[in-house]
Amino acid sequence: MDYSHIIVGGGSAGSVLANRLSARSGNRVLLLEAGQDTPPGQVPREIEDTYPGTAYFDPRFHWTELKVRTQVVSHNNPEAAPPPLRKYEQARVLGGGSSINGQMANRGAPTDYDEWEARGAAGWNWDSVLPYFRKVERDLDLDDEWHGKDGHITVTRIPPERWPEHSRAAAEAFRLAGFKYLPDQNGHFEDGYFPVTVSIDGKKRVSAAVGYLNEQVRRRGNLTISTNTQVSGLLFEGRRCVGVTALVDGQAREFRGREVILSSGAIHSPAILLRNGIGPVGHLREMGIEVRSALPGVGQRLMDHPSISLSSFIRKPARLTEAHSRRHILLGLRYSSGIPEAPAGDMFVAVASKSAWHAVGEQIASLLAFVNKTYSESGQVRLASTDWREEPVVEFNLLSDRRDLDRLMSGFRMLAAIQLSAPLAAVTTDPFPAAYSDKVRKIGVVNEKNRWLTRAIATLLDGPPALRSWLIERYVVEGFTFRQVMEDEEALEAFIRKATIGVWHASCSCRMGREDDPMAVVDAEGRVRGVEGLRVVDASIFPVVPCANTNFPVLMTAEKIADAMLAEAEPAATLRSNAVA
Numbered sequence: 001m002d003y004s005h006i007i008v009g010g011g012s013a014g015s016v017l018a019n020r021l022s023a024r025s026g027n028r029v030l031l032l033e034a035g036q037d038t039p040p041g042q043v044p045r046e047i048e049d050t051y052p053g054t055a056y057f058d059p060r061f062h063w064t065e066l067k068v069r070t071q072v073v074s075h076n077n078p079e080a081a082p083p084p085l086r087k088y089e090q091a092r093v094l095g096g097g098s099s100i101n102g103q104m105a106n107r108g109a110p111t112d113y114d115e116w117e118a119r120g121a122a123g124w125n126w127d128s129v130l131p132y133f134r135k136v137e138r139d140l141d142l143d144d145e146w147h148g149k150d151g152h153i154t155v156t157r158i159p160p161e162r163w164p165e166h167s168r169a170a171a172e173a174f175r176l177a178g179f180k181y182l183p184d185q186n187g188h189f190e191d192g193y194f195p196v197t198v199s200i201d202g203k204k205r206v207s208a209a210v211g212y213l214n215e216q217v218r219r220r221g222n223l224t225i226s227t228n229t230q231v232s233g234l235l236f237e238g239r240r241c242v243g244v245t246a247l248v249d250g251q252a253r254e255f256r257g258r259e260v261i262l263s264s265g266a267i268h269s270p271a272i273l274l275r276n277g278i279g280p281v282g283h284l285r286e287m288g289i290e291v292r293s294a295l296p297g298v299g300q301r302l303m304d305h306p307s308i309s310l311s312s313f314i315r316k317p318a319r320l321t322e323a324h325s326r327r328h329i330l331l332g333l334r335y336s337s338g339i340p341e342a343p344a345g346d347m348f349v350a351v352a353s354k355s356a357w358h359a360v361g362e363q364i365a366s367l368l369a370f371v372n373k374t375y376s377e378s379g380q381v382r383l384a385s386t387d388w389r390e391e392p393v394v395e396f397n398l399l400s401d402r403r404d405l406d407r408l409m410s411g412f413r414m415l416a417a418i419q420l421s422a423p424l425a426a427v428t429t430d431p432f433p434a435a436y437s438d439k440v441r442k443i444g445v446v447n448e449k450n451r452w453l454t455r456a457i458a459t460l461l462d463g464p465p466a467l468r469s470w471l472i473e474r475y476v477v478e479g480f481t482f483r484q485v486m487e488d489e490e491a492l493e494a495f496i497r498k499a500t501i502g503v504w505h506a507s508c509s510c511r512m513g514r515e516d517d518p519m520a521v522v523d524a525e526g527r528v529r530g531v532e533g534l535r536v537v538d539a540s541i542f543p544v545v546p547c548a549n550t551n552f553p554v555l556m557t558a559e560k561i562a563d564a565m566l567a568e569a570e571p572a573a574t575l576r577s578n579a580v581a
Contacts, residue, residue, distance in 0.1 A: 003030045003224075003257035006244055008231045008272070009264035010035075011096020012551055013538040015208035016558035017261060019152070022223035024566060030224045030255055032246060035061065035093035037227040038207065040215045046446075047099045048204045051326040053357045055100040057444040061093040062100075066267070068394035070304075070501050072378075087441060088394070089504065090267060094227055095209030097265075098199070098551050101504065102329060104350075105155045105199040107133050108546030108553060109189050109373075111343040119543040120513035122524045124560075132559040133186075136552065140202070146187045152211035153555065156202060157185075157195040158330045165318035165427055166353040166365050167330045172423040174333055185332060191345055193333040199551070200327075208555065229253075232388045234260060234276045234534070236292070241534035259533050261526070263558070266506040266540035270299040270381045271392040273510065273521075278531060287383050293530030297519035299392075302379030302509045303545040304502030305348075306398040308408050310415040311355065311366045311434035313461065313468060318427035319362055320353040328354035334372075337407045345547060346373035347411055356444050358451060359458035366434060367419060369411040370503055372547035375401035381509050398500055408496050409489075416486055430469055433485050435478045435499040505550040510540040525564045537561050 005021050007014045010033030018031040038047060046055040055061055071083035091097045110126035117125040134148035140156040143149055160168065174193040175181065182192035199206050217223065228249050235243040235256065243256035262269040273279055277292030279299060284291050320328060333349040336342070348370040355364040378400040382393045399405045412433070418424065419431050443450050457475075461468050473481060480495040513520025515529075522528055526535040537558055539550050546553050 002243075002255060003028045004259065006030045006032065006255055006257040006260045008032050008244060008260065008262050009096065009268070009538065010094045010209065010225070010227070011091065011263060011265060011538070012098045012208040012554045013096075013558040014261075014263035015095060015098075015212040016555055017263060017537060017562050018223060018225070019212040019217050020559070020562035021565065022217070022220050024569075025222060028222050030226065030257065032229045032231060032244070032255075033094050033225070033227045034230040035091070035227065037225070038094045038099060038209050039218070040210075043207075043210060047093070047095070047207065049326060050103065050198075050200045050203070050205055051328060051354075051357065052100065052102050052205075053328070053354075053361070053444070054446055056089060057357075057441070057446060058100075059445070061091055063090045063092045063268075063391065066090050066391045066394070068267075068396060070396045070398050071497065072397045072400050073395045086501070087438070088267075090265065090506075094213070094225075095207035097504065098207040099205075099209060101551055102549065103198045103200055103205055103327075104329070104549040105137070105153070105186075105197045105552050106548045107186050107556070108548030109343060109345055112544070112546035112548070116512070116543045119511075120517050120520060121543050122514075124512070124524065124543075129556055129560065132556040132563075133552065135559050136555045142184060142187075144187075146184070152214075153199050153208070154201040154206045154211070155197050155199055157197055158325050158327055159195060162324055163330050164320040164324045164353050166314050166320065166424075167351060169318065169423040169427045170351045170367070170418070171331055173418045173421045176421060176423065177418060179333060179335065185334075189345060191335050193331060196329055196332045196350070198327065208551075231264075231272065234272065236276075239292075239530070240532040259535065262534070262536045263538045265538050266302060266509045267381055267392065267394055269536050269538055269540045270509045271383065273298050273528070273536075274381075274383050274392075275386060275388055278528065283382060287386055289386060293528070295521050295529060297511055297513075297521045299381035299509050300519065301377045301511065302381055302394070302396060303374060303377055303507045303542075304379070304396050304398060304505050305370045305372055305374055305545065306376065306404050306408060306500045307368055307370045307503045308412055308496055308500055309366045309368045309434040309436070310412060310419055310431060311364050312419060312424075312428040312431040313472065314353070314363055314365045315427050315429065316462065328352050337410065339403060339407065342373050342403075343547075346371070347407060348372040348547070349411075349415065356440075357446060358443070358454035360443075360454040360461065363458055363461055365428060367415045368503075369408065369415055371404045371407050371411075374398075374404050374545060376404050377401070377508070377544075379509075396502055396506075398502060399497060405493070405496060408500060409492055412485070412492065412496065416482075429465065430472050431482045432472060432477045433480050433482060433495050433499065436501050437478055439478075503549070505539070505545060507539040507542045507545040507550055510536045511543050512541045513543065525568075526561050535561075
């Protein structure tokens with residue numbers, strides 16, 4: 001065979017696997033990525049930027065045709081109009097999400113990983129995963145039992161003395177509300193507010209590609225990186241996966257290997273499995289696909305973190321400037337909702353002291369509330385057609401569990417109290433419930449038209465207060481005013497149902513689990529059930545989405561499975577060596 005391992009997807013998991021597996025000279029590793037390369041010394045400045053709003057809105061780095069439904073889809077009422085489709089900024093570039101995301105380097109709660117093991121992922125409890133979180137990072141600030149100093153991803157925190165007045169005011173509002181200040185978000189897990197931990201080296205983003213596929217790694221003769229390469233199918237001999245078919249710069253190619261690893265994320269990994277006959281029998285037969293392995297869990301129970309935003313206008317002296325930091329989210333809050341079944345720290349608030357790269361974005365702050373311990377598990381990924389070029393049907397069904405809706409409603413009321421408290425009232429005006437709409441997306445694209453348009457609008461917003469309030473209510477607010485949602489419970493629920501989005505933490509659509517779990521797709525080392533030579537290693541194998549931005553849990557997962565794969569191969573290599581001797 002040509003390769004020992006073929007990795008499909010050069011995102012966070014794929015970058016880790018390519019590094020670790022090629023470190024053993026006896027392996028021949030091929031990494032395939034649909035998007036462009038980000039080689040050392042040639043990383044696009046939009047990706048290097050520690051403010052993520054430039055790369056995030058750049059269509060060069062996205063699957064531009066991918067659209068999803070976040071609101072609950074009723075399959076029992078075909079007469080009902082389906083919820084609207086929303087663009088979903090899924091990365092298509094080496095480094096994957098780590099090349100365009102918010103660089104939030106948090107791990108989640110110890111209870112998350114104990115739940116993973118309880119759900120059937122043997123060996124994935126908190127004590128087992130902590131060493132791999134430490135292995136990922138090189139912490140510039142802390143050196144203790146919680147943190148790593150030798151990893152490939154540099155992490156740090158922007159200290160409060162470098163925060164703009166808006167961030168400091170939010171921290172003071174949290175303190176007055178009774179929350180504790182935590183110097184370390186990733187230390188002992190408890191409620192409180194903290195400087196967010198971020199994957200930067202102080203000046204630049206450290207993506208998985210930058211950290212794990214550096215110049216030294218790329219010089220390895222046993223590692224091949226093929227970008228602008230989209231996998232069109234899997235090759236099989238009987239029940240064994242023996243390779244992939246792909247388009248490389250538009251040319252059809254075939255690659256063979258001992259093992260294929262799908263690291264294409266929680267939307268595209270299940271879609272690849274489905275197209276190749278691995279998944280729910282009913283759906284495969286509906287699509288006219290021959291069933292290769294009947295796995296009802298493929299594409300099912302897709303999850304993300306539901307979120308909602310309360311925004312406001314920032315008075316001039318309190319705004320974030322280049323003198324402070326390029327980063328816009330410097331402060332976070334973890335708190336407990338108090339519902340009986342939820343663990344501590346089930347809610348999260350990110351304080352954004354800027355909402356976009358442009359002039360209006362510099363004037364708008366947001367308090368973003370996430371349901372970090374979500375119970376909505378009815379999302380799904382299905383095929384729209386058998387054509388591998390067509391994006392799948394993606395339904396997140398974010399508020400399918402009433403507990404998530406109720407906590408967002410109470411969370412919004414808490415944000416309102418924080419927003420109206422003296423520290424934030426002194427530096428902001430005109431609070432409004434915000435929606436991440438197509439209009440917001442359109443004006444967020446970096447171009448000269450948007451640059452000049454937002455400058456003109458920003459000038460008016462900095463004018464008389466009455467004019468500013470009229471402009472915000474007339475052109476910024478989308479359907480619901482602050483007064484409406486605060487005075488009318490039904491309006492608040494309607495706003496949240498309409499405006500809730502995920503935070504790009506798609507997970508759990510190919511879950512790890514026990515052999516006797518009919519919905520488990522892979523075992524505890526990512527091997528696909530019923531098929532040989534095929535694994536999935538990315539956020540899709542999470543048993544449940546953790547209380548965290550998912551990038552660091554993905555890096556940890558790839559490190560842990562790479563370790564298991566190398567240990568598994570060691571006895572075979574020893575046997576061959578003894579046979580030769």
